[in-house]
Amino acid sequence: MAVSETRIETNGLPRLPHGVRAAGTACGIKSDGAPDLGLIAFDSPAQWAGVFTTNAAAAAPVRWCKQLLGAPVQALVVNSGNANACTGRDGERAVEAAARCAASALGCDPRAVLVASTGPIGVTLPLAPIAAGIPQLAARPGTDLTPFATAIMTTDTVAKLASASAGEAVLVGAAKGAAMLAPNMATMLAFVVTDAAIDSGVMQSALSEAVANSFNRISLDACESTNDSVFLFSTGRTKDVSAGVFGKALAEVCSELAEMIVRDAEGGSKLVRIKVRGASDDDAAAVLAKAVAASSLWRAAAGGGDPNWGRVVAAMGSTDVELDLKELSVGIGGVPLYLYGAPCGNEARAAVEMAGDEFIVECTVGRGPGCVEVLSADLTSAYVELNARGST
Amino acid sequence: MAVSETRIETNGLPRLPHGVRAAGTACGIKSDGAPDLGLIAFDSPAQWAGVFTTNAAAAAPVRWCKQLLGAPVQALVVNSGNANACTGRDGERAVEAAARCAASALGCDPRAVLVASTGPIGVTLPLAPIAAGIPQLAARPGTDLTPFATAIMTTDTVAKLASASAGEAVLVGAAKGAAMLAPNMATMLAFVVTDAAIDSGVMQSALSEAVANSFNRISLDACESTNDSVFLFSTGRTKDVSAGVFGKALAEVCSELAEMIVRDAEGGSKLVRIKVRGASDDDAAAVLAKAVAASSLWRAAAGGGDPNWGRVVAAMGSTDVELDLKELSVGIGGVPLYLYGAPCGNEARAAVEMAGDEFIVECTVGRGPGCVEVLSADLTSAYVELNARGST
Numbered sequence: 067m068a069v070s071e072t073r074i075e076t077n078g079l080p081r082l083p084h085g086v087r088a089a090g091t092a093c094g095i096k097s098d099g100a101p102d103l104g105l106i107a108f109d110s111p112a113q114w115a116g117v118f119t120t121n122a123a124a125a126a127p128v129r130w131c132k133q134l135l136g137a138p139v140q141a142l143v144v145n146s147g148n149a150n151a152c153t154g155r156d157g158e159r160a161v162e163a164a165a166r167c168a169a170s171a172l173g174c175d176p177r178a179v180l181v182a183s184t185g186p187i188g189v190t191l192p193l194a195p196i197a198a199g200i201p202q203l204a205a206r207p208g209t210d211l212t213p214f215a216t217a218i219m220t221t222d223t224v225a226k227l228a229s230a231s232a233g234e235a236v237l238v239g240a241a242k243g244a245a246m247l248a249p250n251m252a253t254m255l256a257f258v259v260t261d262a263a264i265d266s267g268v269m270q271s272a273l274s275e276a277v278a279n280s281f282n283r284i285s286l287d288a289c290e291s292t293n294d295s296v297f298l299f300s301t302g303r304t305k306d307v308s309a310g311v312f313g314k315a316l317a318e319v320c321s322e323l324a325e326m327i328v329r330d331a332e333g334g335s336k337l338v339r340i341k342v343r344g345a346s347d348d349d350a351a352a353v354l355a356k357a358v359a360a361s362s363l364w365r366a367a368a369g370g371g372d373p374n375w376g377r378v379v380a381a382m383g384s385t386d387v388e389l390d391l392k393e394l395s396v397g398i399g400g401v402p403l404y405l406y407g408a409p410c411g412n413e414a415r416a417a418v419e420m421a422g423d424e425f426i427v428e429c430t431v432g433r434g435p436g437c438v439e440v441l442s443a444d445l446t447s448a449y450v451e452l453n454a455r456g457s458t
Numbered sequence: 459m460a461v462s463e464t465r466i467e468t469n470g471l472p473r474l475p476h477g478v479r480a481a482g483t484a485c486g487i488k489s490d491g492a493p494d495l496g497l498i499a500f501d502s503p504a505q506w507a508g509v510f511t512t513n514a515a516a517a518a519p520v521r522w523c524k525q526l527l528g529a530p531v532q533a534l535v536v537n538s539g540n541a542n543a544c545t546g547r548d549g550e551r552a553v554e555a556a557a558r559c560a561a562s563a564l565g566c567d568p569r570a571v572l573v574a575s576t577g578p579i580g581v582t583l584p585l586a587p588i589a590a591g592i593p594q595l596a597a598r599p600g601t602d603l604t605p606f607a608t609a610i611m612t613t614d615t616v617a618k619l620a621s622a623s624a625g626e627a628v629l630v631g632a633a634k635g636a637a638m639l640a641p642n643m644a645t646m647l648a649f650v651v652t653d654a655a656i657d658s659g660v661m662q663s664a665l666s667e668a669v670a671n672s673f674n675r676i677s678l679d680a681c682e683s684t685n686d687s688v689f690l691f692s693t694g695r696t697k698d699v700s701a702g703v704f705g706k707a708l709a710e711v712c713s714e715l716a717e718m719i720v721r722d723a724e725g726g727s728k729l730v731r732i733k734v735r736g737a738s739d740d741d742a743a744a745v746l747a748k749a750v751a752a753s754s755l756w757r758a759a760a761g762g763g764d765p766n767w768g769r770v771v772a773a774m775g776s777t778d779v780e781l782d783l784k785e786l787s788v789g790i791g792g793v794p795l796y797l798y799g800a801p802c803g804n805e806a807r808a809a810v811e812m813a814g815d816e817f818i819v820e821c822t823v824g825r826g827p828g829c830v831e832v833l834s835a836d837l838t839s840a841y842v843e844l845n846a847r848g849s850t
Contacts, residue, residue, distance in 0.1 A: 091474070121774075121775040121776050122771060122774070122775040122776075122779075122780065122781035122783070123771045123772055123774070123775030123781065123783060123786075133576075149539075149768075151768065151772070152767075152768055152771050152772075152796060152799070152800075152801065153800065153801060154549060154782070154799045154800030154801070155485055155800070156800065172585070186768065186795065187766075187768025187769065187771065187772060187793075188767060188771075188801045189801070190767040244605075262551070265635075265793035292768075292771075292772050292775060324631075362754065362837070362841075363845050366841070366842045366844075366845035366846045367841065367845060367846065370844050370845070370846025370847055371846075372846065372847065373546075375580060376541075376543065376578065376579025376580040376684075377542055378581065379515045379543075379544050379580075379684075380513060380543070380544075380579060380684050382514070382515070383513040383514040383515030383516070383684060384512075384513050384514075385514075386596075387514075388514065389514035389515065391514070391515060391544070391546075394515075403580075404544060404580065407544070407546045408544075408545065408546030408547070408548065408580070408839055409544065409546070409580045409581070434480075445754070445842055446842060447839035447842045447843060447845075449754075449758070450758045450761065450837055450838060450839045450841075451839060452758075453754070453755050453759060453762070454758045454759065454762025454763075454764065455762055455764065456759050
């Protein structure tokens with residue numbers, strides 16, 4: 067199988083930290099010849115933290131990475147075009163073989179190699195293209211994360227990259243994701259690399275918190291994936307970065323990547339910010355906002371530019387969160403539609419606010435301190451048609 | 459506003475029990491002049507039982523009926539074209555006024571009149587057309603339930619009627635529903651009338667059980683409605699009907715109506731039976747089956763005839779139910795696709811089974827006694843387009 071090099075596009079992002087290199091290529095997993103194999107390699111063992119899908123059908127690569135948590139790693143191999151999920155013992159063997167390929171090319175232990183996969187479920191990962199592709203990636207790694215970000219795309223239409231600085235240190239991240247994106251997960255694939263020297267426990271807690279407030283605050287189709295994973299790597303070369311400054315920078319990168327994912331939603335035509343405030347706590351607010359984000363009826367109305375606030379209220383009412391309609395108000399784009407339990411007209415004005423490619427739904431559900439913003443997308447015929455054909 | 463009589467179609471159903479009459483008409487709530495007002499009237503006060511939506515945003519008519527539970531009733535007024543949900547105090551006044559109209563026409567107490575509504579949320583029920591329509595309905599009631607079943611339709615394309623006998627007694631039922639249909643509810647609008655003399659406690663428990671195994675085992679779009687209600691009325695004229703025989707007949711009528719609803723799903727092109735067996739109990743089986751029924755990705759694949767069993771497994775894996783993949787098997791139309799945690803090919807054969815307008819997804823999740831069958835529909839562009847325009 068031919069191995070071709072992917073186009074490298076510059077994008078104004080800072081280079082990867084010293085001691086980190088990345089590459090991407092088309093190795094032949096995807097039948098259309100698009101880039102499908104990425105590598106991040108570390109000159110010295112890197113500390114890492116990870117957050118993974120809670121799906122009981124977690125893919126073989128997810129299970130491989132989870133058992134390696136705690137020990138430093140030398141490399142990460144990511145393929146698109148195949149999720150290697152629900153593939154049984156064959157899938158496990160394929161992950162180990164991919165790790166061995168990379169270990170051999172880089173001269174490290176296979177258990178110092180993480181593996182992540184994304185694509186259709188139920189097809190065992192083919193080894194020949196990976197075995198051919200890895201040595202090429204290992205031979206020509208660069209300091210630009212773009213080829214890697216391009217190689218991990220599935221139905222994504224743009225590569226997703228973000229960066230931030232934390233004191234003297236930098237954070238550079240990449241993500242992919244366009245569907246099978248929903249609450250209760252540790253979300254799609256995202257990778258953040260930094261040179262900040264951060265205690266490994268702090269790394270894990272900072273990542274968990276950043277994920278909770280970014281990737282776990284988006285919902286495209288209410289379908290939880292088998293492969294969601296977010297990784298944070300650190301070379302530890304830049305000392306004296308405060309945990310607070312680092313956490314803030316990490317949250318910024320994760321939020322930026324999460325928003326990029328929603329803007330690139332499969333078939334989506336609008337980014338819809340669902341804000342809920344006045345709930346008893348943030349968790350209750352999130353349950354309500356995610357119920358709206360998951361409502362097919364509301365999402366279809368959002369796509370059609372119809373200010374159907376009734377579907378918003380019905381979706382919130384269907385959760386286990388207690389609601390007092392007399393305390394409930396809903397507005398769209400600053401236009402009140404339902405105020406303290408009664409309709410207040412204004413649909414024509416709200417429809418104007420929904421006409422663009424982004425709008426806000428604001429729900430006040432009481433006088434509690436709980437609030438949240440969930441990013442979501444509309445439901446369109448394009449999504450249905452894309453997924454009727456399968457393969458993602 | 460003109461009040462026109464709806465067409466009455468005969469359909470081979472048994473006539474309503476003695477002492478029960480029904481009618482339907484177009485009173486002008488719907489702007490297209492379609493039938494939108496139905497009445498069922500009892501010569502003598504009838505015992506009744508009801509199961510209602512658990513949505514916190516339950517509509518005004520639902521709240522009206524719930525507080526009347528326990529006392530016999532003389533009539534039921536149902537309108538389509540307006541849900542009278544999320545309409546605040548105005549909505550409550552509209553329900554009371556509709557009950558008063560019927561009470562005046564029939565010569566009974568307003569609190570002996572139940573009211574049910576279905577249609578768009580957030581618009582207060584207009585009283586003028588109802589006030590004009592009720593006397594006409596009261597003047598010309600018949601023993602055929604079809605005009606009533608026609609008057610309660612929204613985006614339904616067919617009137618839904620079913621009947622069964624329980625010893626010497628008959629049960630005749632009607633239902634409507636095409637979207638905003640999901641788990642955790644006491645389901646859309648359905649009405650069953652019988653002459654069987656059944657203890658009122660038994661009536662309520664038989665209805666709750668029949669609903670649990672019929673209307674609560676269907677899921678069209680995972681959206682729970684604000685107006686779901688199922689009513690069972692009895693004139694009590696036919697004595698000596700055993701509770702067991704009656705319960706079985708009631709379950710039969712409810713299941714038949716539930717299946718009619720799924721076959722008439724908004725935009726749906728296929729009826730999909732999702733069978734889960736081997737769960738720890740029936741409730742766990744239902745959680746798993748409903749997660750599959752609610753998955754937009756799986757439903758889009760179902761519409762496209764793509765045997766994407768990976769989306770079925772991912773949907774089950776996303777629930778709180780513990781799953782052991784090594785015990786998990788999925789087949790479609792009798793064709794095994796995923797066997798004890800590993801793919802087994804056969805996609806082409808399964809695609810053939812999916813080509814018709816109905817197919818079965820069989821999931822074995824372990825060795826427990828829990829099993830369930832959930833009826834669902836596929837997700838199509840037609841559903842999205844219909845709901846992008848709003849108004850239902």
